[in-house]
Amino acid sequence: MSHVTDQPDTGRKLTGHHVLAIFVIGFGLIFAVNFFMAYRAVSTFPGMEVSSSYADSQSFDLRRDAQEALGWQASVITPGDGTLVLHLLDRDGALVAPAELTALLTRPTNQREDQTLVLRRENGAFVAPVALSDGQWRLRLTGVARDGTEYRHNITFRYAK
Structure with a gap:
């Protein structure tokens, strides 16, 4: 065939x-x-959040309960004028005056654009100059209340011009 x-x-x-x-x-x-x-x-990716997850977990519940007892509420506004506005309020809506407060602005996936913010009080909020590009950001707040309670809070937000 x-x-x-x-x-x-x-x-x-x-x-x-x-x-x-x-x-x-x-x-x-x-x-x-x-x-x-x-x-x-x-x-x-920076990778490390804490040096020892086990050691950090041993006091987590106590720290969380103490921090929740403070009743602080944090929120971020980025008006687009090169500033970041942080509202840190107590249960009554009054501006919180912590003994210490540091703010680190980071990208969730890299460290190249990390910025330690210099916060100043202005009109019932904390304001800081920032250089933001479009995308996802995280504001890491760490501080100490006047009564000695540690405060840690992360706020993730999206910025678009």
Whole structure:
């Protein structure tokens, strides 16, 4: 039985070497992209939140209960004029005057744009100059209340010009 085709013979045939080359190039590309993405993930993420998760967890409930007893509510506004406005209020809506308060503005996935903010009181809020680009941000507040209670709070927000 003879085989008849309507297509002309171009002289090109798919050989085992061609198939091997296609597989090597295809999987090589997949591996290269995966290694690149893994490198970028590891090289840009700071990784450590606390030095010892176990030690930090031993007093977590006590610290959380003490902090919740303060009744502080924190919120952030970014009006787009190069400032960040932090409202830190007590249960009665009055501005909180902590003994200490530091604010670190970070990106959730890298440290390149981290900014330690210099907070000043202005019109019932804390205000700080900032340099924000579009995207996700995290404001890390740490401080101490006048009664000695530790205060930690993270506020994640999105900024768009």
